[in-house]
Amino acid sequence: MKRPTIADIAREAGVSKGAVSYALNGQPGVSDTTRRRILDIAAAWEFRANSAARALAGAASHVVGLTLHRPPKTLGIEPFFMELISGLEAELSIHDYALLLHMVPDHAAEVAVYQRWWADRSVDGVLVCDLRIGDGRVAALAELGLPAVVIGPPSASGSLASIWSDDEISLVEAVEYLAALGHRRIARIGGIPDLVHTSIRTDAFSRVCREVPLDSAVTIPTDYTGESGAAATRRILSRPDRPSALIYDNDIMAVAGLAVAQEMGLSVPGDLSIVAWDDSPICRLVHPPLTALTRDIGAYGTHAARLLLAAIGGELALDSAAVSVHDEPARLVPRGSTAPPVTAA
Amino acid sequence: MKRPTIADIAREAGVSKGAVSYALNGQPGVSDTTRRRILDIAAAWEFRANSAARALAGAASHVVGLTLHRPPKTLGIEPFFMELISGLEAELSIHDYALLLHMVPDHAAEVAVYQRWWADRSVDGVLVCDLRIGDGRVAALAELGLPAVVIGPPSASGSLASIWSDDEISLVEAVEYLAALGHRRIARIGGIPDLVHTSIRTDAFSRVCREVPLDSAVTIPTDYTGESGAAATRRILSRPDRPSALIYDNDIMAVAGLAVAQEMGLSVPGDLSIVAWDDSPICRLVHPPLTALTRDIGAYGTHAARLLLAAIGGELALDSAAVSVHDEPARLVPRGSTAPPVTAA
DNA sequence: CTGAAAGCGCTTACAG
C-alpha cells in the first residue's frame, strides 16, 4: 500500500488537510477531540510527513548539518569525532532529526556550504567544531542567521550558543597531581597552536606552573599527529635538563611518546611520567597503561545536540547574551604511566 | 538578494519554466542555443535548484544514506569508518551529493530507516557495511528497489552491487611470509565470527595452513575490541605449545596483543612475530612498529561511492548478474614486529 | 522545439 499523506488522514477523520497539519504539529486551531482522533489515525497508519514537502512549504527540514575537515590526517581526532557523532545522533534520533555530513577542504568552503544549506533550508541548524583564532565562521553564521552551536569555548563563539568543557580545570588537575608526586620539571606536548582550545590550555599551563611553582614548564607545539608527537618527545628528552613528566594534548601523541621513551632507554614511569589528554581504548592497551584525562565525549555530543535543538526551536533568547553550556571537565584517571620521579631534585 | 528560482531564469531567458528545467537537467526538449542561454544565466546567477522542491517533484534527492551501528564500541572500526567516509565524501562532493548519516541499534531498525528514506525519497541510494551471515538487509533492499552498494563480498550480496577487496589473497600473503621466515605454529586472533568477511578469512586461513603446511593453525574468535584481543592473546600464549606468530584481524587487537606479550616477558619479534590487519598510524607508533596488511581505505570509499552513483544512474544493468568490483587487496608491509623464530622446531 | 498546466505533500494566512 502507498504511503499515507495528510490528505488520506483528513479523509479518514472527516476533516480538512489543514486541520491534520495543525494537529500533527501541535498547533492551535483544532479541538482536543479532533486532535486526538487525527493523532490516533496517524499513529495507527505509522504516518510520517514527507520531508521534502515539509521543507518546501517552509517548515523545518529536521536535518542538522556537520562539516568535517578533509583529510582527517590525524588519527587522534578520529576517535573523538566518531564518539561525538555517536552521541549527537543518539539525541537527534529521539527527536527525529537526521545528520547531514559534509567534508570540506577549508573554512571558506565550509561557509559556502552553510550558505547553500540555509538558502535551501536543507538543514535547520549546524554544529561548528575546532574553532581557530580569528575564525571567520562564527561571524558568517551569525550574519546568515543559521541556528548554530559551537563546540568550543564561549570566548570565541561570539553571539552563537556554545558548549564546552573547561580545559583549564583539567590541566590544573593534571599539573597539581604531577607536582604532588614530586615532579618539578614538566613539559607539555601541545596541539595545533592556532586552535582556540590549544591556546587556552597553553595559557593555563603557564599560569599554573608559575603558581605551583615548577622549575621548568614548556609547551612544544605539534600538529596533533603521532609523528610530530614522537618528534617533540625526542627533542625534549634529549635536553640535558629533560623533564621528568610530560603532558600530551591527545592520546595518540602520548602513545607515540611512550614508544620514543622506551626506545631511548627510559623507563616509564620510573624515569618519565606520562599523562594523555583524552582517553580512547588505546591508552589502556599499551604497557604501562596511560594515566589520562577522561571525559564522556558521547555525552558531550548529546548535550551539543540538545542545545542545537533548543536553538532551532527558538528556545534560546537570541537577543540576550549568547548561551553557553559548561559540560563536565575531563578528569584525571591515574594509571601505570605516572609515579614519583626516581631522582628527587 | 533572494535566491533565484527557475521562474526567475525563465523570465530572464524569455522561456517557460519547463524549458529551464529541461535545459538544466540535460533533457531533450530545448534547442541548443536556448539551452546555452539558460545555462549561462544559471551559471552567472550561481543557480542551485532547491532540493526540497526537486525531491517533492519526484526527482533525485542528491543524497546518499549510510547507517552506522551504535554504539561503536570497538575503537578498531572507527578509524576505518572515518577513512571510508572521507573517501566516500570526496567522490560524492564532486557530483554534488551529500551524505546522510544515521545511527541504528540493530538490523531491524536499519531496514526501517531504509524504508522510510526510500518512501520519502530522501536518499537516492544507500551503502551497506559489515554483512553478517544470513543478513536480512540484502533481501530487504532488493525488495524495496532502493539502489544500494554492499561494501563486502559478492558471495553475500545477492542481487546488489558490491565492492570488496579480496581478504583471501591478503591472508595467504601474510601466512606465506611467516612460513618463509620459518614459522610453523601460527595462530590468528580473528574478528566477530558471524561477519561474512571474518568467515572468509577463517576459511582461507585453515586452507592455506593445510597447504603450506603448518604444524598448528588455530583461529580464536573475538569481538574486535582491544580487551578481547588481549584476552585471546593471553590465552594462546599460555599454552605449552604456544605459537611463534600471531595474525590479528585488526590493528587495535594487535597493539593490545603486543602489550600482553611484553607483559608476559616475551620479546617481539624474537619470541613472537605479530602481523596486524589494517594499518592505522598506531601500528607505526608502537615499539616495535607492527608489520601490517595495508590498504587504501579512502580509495575504497571513493570507489564505493562511484559504484553507488552508477547504480543510482541506472548504469548498472539490474536484470543481469549483480555487478561486483574488486578493489586492491591489502598488501603486507613488513616492519619490526616480524622475524624468524629464535628456536627453530 | 516550446508553452501552459497539473501535481508532488505539505504549511499557513484567510474567511467563515
Place this chain on the structure above:
DNA sequence: CTGAAAGCGCTTACAG
C-alpha cells in the same frame, strides 16, 4: 474551532 485555497519550486506529461 474549522474549511477552502494559495503557494513553496521544481518535474513531467500534454498540447500546440
